[in-house]
Amino acid sequence: MLQHWKYRAVIAGLLGCWSSTILAANMANDAFVPELNSPVTQEDFAEIPVESIQQFVEIYGIVKDNYVSDKTDDELFQQAIRGLVSGLDRYSRYLSAEDYRELIQYTEGDIASVDFNLNYDVHDRQWRIRDLKDGSDSSKLGLRNGVSVSRIDNQELKSLNHSQVNNLLYGTVGSTLEMQLGNNATPISLVRNKKIEADIEPILIHNQQVLVLKVHVFQQDTANQIKSLIEENQSPRLKTVLIDLRNNPGGLLSAAVETADLFLNQGVIVSTKSRSEGSQQFQALPGNEFQNLKMGILINNRSASAAEVFTGALKAQKRAWVIGEKSYGKGVVQKLFPLPNGAALQMTVSHYYTPDGNMIEGRGIQPDQLFPMSPSIKEETYLDNVAELLLKKYP
Numbered sequence: 001m002l003q004h005w006k007y008r009a010v011i012a013g014l015l016g017c018w019s020s021t022i023l024a025a026n027m028a029n030d031a032f033v034p035e036l037n038s039p040v041t042q043e044d045f046a047e048i049p050v051e052s053i054q055q056f057v058e059i060y061g062i063v064k065d066n067y068v069s070d071k072t073d074d075e076l077f078q079q080a081i082r083g084l085v086s087g088l089d090r091y092s093r094y095l096s097a098e099d100y101r102e103l104i105q106y107t108e109g110d111i112a113s114v115d116f117n118l119n120y121d122v123h124d125r126q127w128r129i130r131d132l133k134d135g136s137d138s139s140k141l142g143l144r145n146g147v148s149v150s151r152i153d154n155q156e157l158k159s160l161n162h163s164q165v166n167n168l169l170y171g172t173v174g175s176t177l178e179m180q181l182g183n184n185a186t187p188i189s190l191v192r193n194k195k196i197e198a199d200i201e202p203i204l205i206h207n208q209q210v211l212v213l214k215v216h217v218f219q220q221d222t223a224n225q226i227k228s229l230i231e232e233n234q235s236p237r238l239k240t241v242l243i244d245l246r247n248n249p250g251g252l253l254s255a256a257v258e259t260a261d262l263f264l265n266q267g268v269i270v271s272t273k274s275r276s277e278g279s280q281q282f283q284a285l286p287g288n289e290f291q292n293l294k295m296g297i298l299i300n301n302r303s304a305s306a307a308e309v310f311t312g313a314l315k316a317q318k319r320a321w322v323i324g325e326k327s328y329g330k331g332v333v334q335k336l337f338p339l340p341n342g343a344a345l346q347m348t349v350s351h352y353y354t355p356d357g358n359m360i361e362g363r364g365i366q367p368d369q370l371f372p373m374s375p376s377i378k379e380e381t382y383l384d385n386v387a388e389l390l391l392k393k394y395p
């Protein structure tokens with residue numbers, strides 16, 4: 001009986017924590033913050049789900065008393081917080097104070113990988129971890145050099161080439177991937193924390209008729225780089241520009257909007273809808289610099305977020321012909337909510353919509369021409385084939 005009442009007494013503390021959490025969230029949103037010494041009335045607690053909190057406390061007590069290993073109160077509450085946030089969607093998460101400090105060290109929109117490399121062992125046909133340093137984040141999770149890896153994000157590695165495996169490792173700084181060491185092993189979640197240089201790569205192919213611009217991630221200067229590269233490579237032979245967004249995980253929304261604006265002179269580029277922050281529309285500004293330039297966009301199932309915003313805008317306005325595979329389908333705006341203890345919530349607050357009103361999240365962008373890359377084909381051959389299709393579209 002005493003044990004039962006001990007856990008029920010936690011309810012009072014939870015109610016206090018609830019009001020503190022509301023205050024912290026309001027501060028993160030720059031919303032109205034009430035006076036700390038304002039009197040608390042019954043109405044202040046009218047919307048607090050007391051019955052649900054009671055059920056949580058009962059479950060908490062059962063876990064605390066009966067789980068096979070002893071867990072501290074702090075460990076259990078931290079786990080409960082992580083479950084609350086991560087259960088919202090596949091992107092929202094709770095960041096510890098250390099995780100949050102590491103995240104804000106980087107410039108938003110940078111591309112990154114994990115803190116080791118994968119090397120193919122030709123003798124046993126396995127991808128193995130190498131260049132992993134002692135004391136690194138991955139080594140603290142138990143990974144070691146020489147350990148074989150079978151899957152990344154549920155993608156089997158044995159039939160992939162080195163470039164394709166690296167593409168699975170790449171993503172935006174702070175994003176996570178799931179790595180499976182054996183066929184029946186439990187996947188391990190790793191954070192991409194090693195920054196990769198991501199300059200735009202220009203390639204002229206098909207007798208200099210097609211300019212391919214490989215955009216790894218949308219960064220602050222992406223629009224200016226693309227503008228300069230097109231101007232530098234313009235010639236009587238150039239017929240079309242292909243923006244290669246394969247494996248582009250996104251980056252800055254503002255960069256995607258600015259880049260789309262290079263090729264549009266009116267209309268909506270993207271809109272966002274949010275319960276807490278209202279709706280917004282991003283419009284193209286009048287301009288004619290590249291209006292006669294024929295364009296293609298190449299995407300695959302790892303083109304995401306800002307890359308989908310750019311693709312969706314130009315496709316909806318019939319400004320570019322889209323080739324490849326259906327994109328990933330990450331159409332969310334995330335926001336960081338710092339907490340008083342130094343931790344933070346990384347939480348979805350808005351959804352992206354294409355100019356024709358289609359939601360990107362969970363759906364992705366369908367290409368005009370489905371043309372996936374076979375694992376057996378070389379990169380140069382695939383790009384030549386894409387360029388040939390593009391030239392047939394724009395003779």
